[in-house]
Amino acid sequence: MTLSLYLARRFAFLTALVTLVFTGLMLPIDLAEQLRRFGDDGATLGDAARLAALNLPGALNQILPLIVILATLALFLSLARSSELVVVRAAGQSGLRAVSAPAAAALVLGIAGLAVVNPIVAATQATYEREAARFANDSTSVLSVDDEGVWLRQGDDDGQTVIQALRSSLAGTVLFDATFTSFAQDGTPVERIDASRAELRDGDWSLRSAKRWPLAASENPERDAETVPLLTIPSTLTEDQIRDSFGVPSAIPIFELPRFVARLEAAGFSALAHRMWLQMELASPLMLAAMVLIGAAFTMGHVRAGGTGPLVLLALVLGFGMFFLRDFAQVLGESGQIPVALAAWTPPLAAILLALGIILRLEDG
16 A cells, blocks of 8 residues: 555656646747737737636646656656666566556546546636637627527627527528517517528528517507518528537536537537537546556566667657547547447547556566
8 A cells, every 4th residue: 555655646746747847838839829819809918828828727638648648657767767666576566566556546637637627627718718709809609508499699780689499400500490589789679580490591591481570660569460481581690600609518517518418419409529528528537547557568667678768659659649549539429430439438448458468468478
């Protein structure tokens, strides 16, 4: 137990140290990027620094597996140089025992990240998206989804129109059982239109089986209502605006993602990206443990045996390869090419089995 705690503490310290190094490297780079993107839109140095700070937690969370493998390499190289691994083996402990403590620490780090870090990353990412949209003079989200269905908002110089529908197509450009309520600039309701189907085209909505109530121009809107088989009304919305209004899945806390996914699917939208992100986050503790095993597999030998440099390079290449394999599997899962669970859980499990095979082969022959 004492040995395990000692190794876990060393690993935690090195992980924190590597994280600080990456923070020092990424923050000024991101600061320059924010100034480049929003400097022409009136963002000051303080604004860019705030945006970079808000973007930092998400960036660090994304590269956490690489941070872990670098911390693992530093740990086992230092243990090998000080001959502590030799002492561990001489005391009757196997190399696998020495690896288990850092791997368990990485697993705990991943679980703590899900419970504590993920909500923080989601909050900072959501704030960053809003601030970036404000500096880019972009409109805020035009779409929301709740238990009542889909809500859209469009506006022009004459006022705003709120659109509600029970469900929609995957792209959000076709609405079913839709209601269009128009408001003047002072918030007074002007008109209401119900339609069985509404399709967004270039610059307008095409409504079928529509019923129109003149709310502002009539004392009795129901008496003056009219039914129109086909009606066209102008629109300022585009398909890209609707798609971008979902935001990034990382801006939603993991505890709220299952409900959000259920709402999306009930409204008719595709929730593959959000389901994929949920499974990737759940599998992240295993990915961190896999990175520890990969790093340890190539650096547990004694430095006097030679060949340390190529082994470290091989560990880095394999670690980076697994990192990019995970990203590639994520793309396949989001596009529906392979099942979401398979895309999320196969890379870390394969990495763990591969690293364990290497360690057992080196330790036990």
